[in-house]
Amino acid sequence: METLKYLLPEDRIPEAWYNIVPDLPRAPAPVLHPGTRQPVTPDDLLPLFPMGLIAQEASAEPWIEIPGEVREVYRQWRPSPLYRARRWEKALDTPAHIYYKYEGVSPAGSHKPNTAVPQAWYNKQEGTKRLATETGAGQWGSSLAMACAFFGLECKVFMVRVSYDQKPYRRALMEAYGAAVSPSPSTETESGRGILAAHPESTGSLGIAISEAVEVAAKDPETRYSLGSVLNHVLLHQTVVGLEALEQMEMAGEYPDVIVGCTGGGSNFSGLSFPFIGRKLQGKGNPRVVAVEPAACPSLTKGRFAYDFGDTAHLTPLVKMYTLGSTFVPPGFHAGGLRYHGMAPLVSHLLDLGLIEAIAVQQLDSFAAGVEFARAEGILPAPEANHAVAGVLREALRAKEEGVGRTILFNLCGHGHFDMQAYIDYNAGKLKNYEYPAEEIALALAGLPAGVT
Numbered sequence: 001m002e003t004l005k006y007l008l009p010e011d012r013i014p015e016a017w018y019n020i021v022p023d024l025p026r027a028p029a030p031v032l033h034p035g036t037r038q039p040v041t042p043d044d045l046l047p048l049f050p051m052g053l054i055a056q057e058a059s060a061e062p063w064i065e066i067p068g069e070v071r072e073v074y075r076q077w078r079p080s081p082l083y084r085a086r087r088w089e090k091a092l093d094t095p096a097h098i099y100y101k102y103e104g105v106s107p108a109g110s111h112k113p114n115t116a117v118p119q120a121w122y123n124k125q126e127g128t129k130r131l132a133t134e135t136g137a138g139q140w141g142s143s144l145a146m147a148c149a150f151f152g153l154e155c156k157v158f159m160v161r162v163s164y165d166q167k168p169y170r171r172a173l174m175e176a177y178g179a180a181v182s183p184s185p186s187t188e189t190e191s192g193r194g195i196l197a198a199h200p201e202s203t204g205s206l207g208i209a210i211s212e213a214v215e216v217a218a219k220d221p222e223t224r225y226s227l228g229s230v231l232n233h234v235l236l237h238q239t240v241v242g243l244e245a246l247e248q249m250e251m252a253g254e255y256p257d258v259i260v261g262c263t264g265g266g267s268n269f270s271g272l273s274f275p276f277i278g279r280k281l282q283g284k285g286n287p288r289v290v291a292v293e294p295a296a297c298p299s300l301t302k303g304r305f306a307y308d309f310g311d312t313a314h315l316t317p318l319v320k321m322y323t324l325g326s327t328f329v330p331p332g333f334h335a336g337g338l339r340y341h342g343m344a345p346l347v348s349h350l351l352d353l354g355l356i357e358a359i360a361v362q363q364l365d366s367f368a369a370g371v372e373f374a375r376a377e378g379i380l381p382a383p384e385a386n387h388a389v390a391g392v393l394r395e396a397l398r399a400k401e402e403g404v405g406r407t408i409l410f411n412l413c414g415h416g417h418f419d420m421q422a423y424i425d426y427n428a429g430k431l432k433n434y435e436y437p438a439e440e441i442a443l444a445l446a447g448l449p450a451g452v453t
Contacts, residue, residue: 004086006248008079013071016063018239020274020346021232023062023281028349029320032307037452040317047218048225052122056233064236070118073150077106077113078240082248088376089396096399097254098392100412101245101272102379108173110382110414111268112143112228115237119226120147129222130154134184134209136264136339137163137384138170139414140228145179156223158184158192158212160339161204169418184209191215191313205329206265206340211313218315229265230310230319230344238271241411246275249409256287256409258395262387263291263300263358266344268413277355287409289356291347292391294366296434297330299323299343300351300358304445307452308342318449321348325444328437338384341444361390362433367426369393370416382414383422 021028030039045054056064066074085098103111123131131153135141141157148155157179164171164183174181182188184204185195191211195202202208210227217225227234249255259276261269273289280286293300303322310316312326323342330339342348350356370386372393373379381389388410399406416423425431 004084006082006251008244008247010075010079012244012247013074013078014066014240014243015071016065017236018243018275018278019059019062019064019236020278022060023278024349024353025281026353028345029307032318032452034309034314034317037318044317048214050122050126050128050224052125053119053233056236057231067118067121070121073117074240079244080105080241082245082252083377084252085377088373091372091376092393092396092400094396094400095403095405096396097405097407098396099249099252099254099256099407099409101241101409102412103241103268104379104412104415108139108143108146109417110139110143111238111241111271111411112140113147114240114271115228115234115267116140116143116147117150118237120144120151120153123224123226124151124153128153128224130156130220131226132156132213132216132223133226133228134158134160134206134213135163135228136160136206137382138167138174138418139382141179141181142170142173142177144226144228145174145177148179149177155179156213156216157181158186158209160184160206160209161202166421167418173418184212186212188212189215191315195312202329205312207310207312207326208329210311211315214311214315215313229267229340230342232346234267235270235274235344235346238267239274241268241271242273242275245272245409246279254407255285257406258408259287259289260388260391260395260408260410261291262338262384262413263293263343263347264338264384265340266347268411270344270347272409272411273356277350290391290395291351291356291358292387293358293360294338294387295360295362295436297324297339297341298360298436299341300348301360302436302441303343304448305348305352306448308448310342318452319345321345322351323448324441325447327447328441328444338387359391361387363431364433366390367423367431371426379412380416380423381412382416383419385413385416388412
């Protein structure tokens with residue numbers, strides 16, 4: 001049995017991004033100013049973001065046109081292919097039909113350029129000289145570095161220290177695109193120096209790296225901040241994935257019963273699922289939607305739905321999300337892109353509304369699933385994507401046990417070609433599972449902002 005590939009012609013790249021907010025039964029909680037605790041205004045965000053992105057962040061329009069120059073860059077890899085995993089289905093002996101949208105075909109090897117390119121473009125239009133950002137595994141950092149190179153912007157990346165050490169090839173790719181990369185926490189910022197003074201051996205976290213990037217942007221009028229996940233405009237840009245998948249599933253003659261995505265900050269999960277959830281809210285289809293997160297950083301399954309800072313140094317606005325506490329530093333597991341203390345406010349809101357489900361998987365289970373998938377389908381997933389593969393494996397085996405033929409769709413959000421050390425360690429038996437650090441999270445949650453609900 002061969003793997004089936006569903007391709008859309010180039011002219012079928014979506015012309016607009018889908019905004020799920022107008023279709024929701026209840027509006028999400030507002031973003032609050034960290035000082036006044038009042039809803040933020042566009043002027044509050046201008047030091048960090050261009051007005052074009054600020055408008056998208058708060059938009060109530062269901063569709064937002066994709067600029068022509070952005071679509072032109074998208075054409076380098078979009079539309080991305082949809083595959084039916086017939087070989088994996090056969091290996092699992094499951095009646096389920098498994099489909100995966102493969103975002104590893106982008107130049108940076110993941111879904112992240114879907115938002116990096118428009119973010120760089122909007123900044124270029126408003127005269128920004130430099131973008132500062134954070135990155136965990138390096139997929140986002142390399143994508144933004146590439147986008148900055150396309151539009152003639154400088155790029156500064158703070159890379160979580162544990163990933164900086166674990167993933168030198170990602171760092172090399174960022175530098176090849178022209179970015180300046182520093183391990184975080186660093187000595188280049190006040191927030192980084194403060195963390196190192198208290199914890200000299202800190203392995204870092206996305207929350208710390210965000211603090212450093214935000215600080216750099218806030219202090220330099222020629223620099224703005226760019227984020228690869230969490231915020232509404234980032235999730236909006238990623239909906240090109242799900243919009244293409246809707247057409248491709250129609251080509252395949254099926255509609256998903258279950259949609260699965262890995263979740264760290266929520267971007268690739270949202271990109272695939274939001275267009276399908278939007279149809280569900282309009283009475284068209286009723287898929288179960290499952291978010292899969294690491295057991296060592298389980299914001300959706302163990303966190304608290306509350307207002308919290310998006311960073312460790314408390315420089316960002318307050319957002320209502322499922323959080324483990326902004327000072328929580330996750331263990332150094334290999335899925336660096338999933339090592340964030342919180343979850344996108346929109347994803348959190350959907351879980352609170354009961355529109356999605358969430359499960360957590362251990363590191364070794366995710367790698368075992370990823371290796372099994374690679375041996376059947378030939379594509380080696382990124383460690384982050386392995387979590388989605390593990391979630392699909394559970395659903396496929398459940399279908400086998402129940403004798404029910406379900407259609408499962410997931411987002412294979414990136415390849416693992418820059419993550420080979422993780423696979424070397426896995427094959428050598430050096431990787432381990434990390435227990436849920438209940439005491440550390442309880443301590444971090446005790447520091448949630450007071451007086452806001």
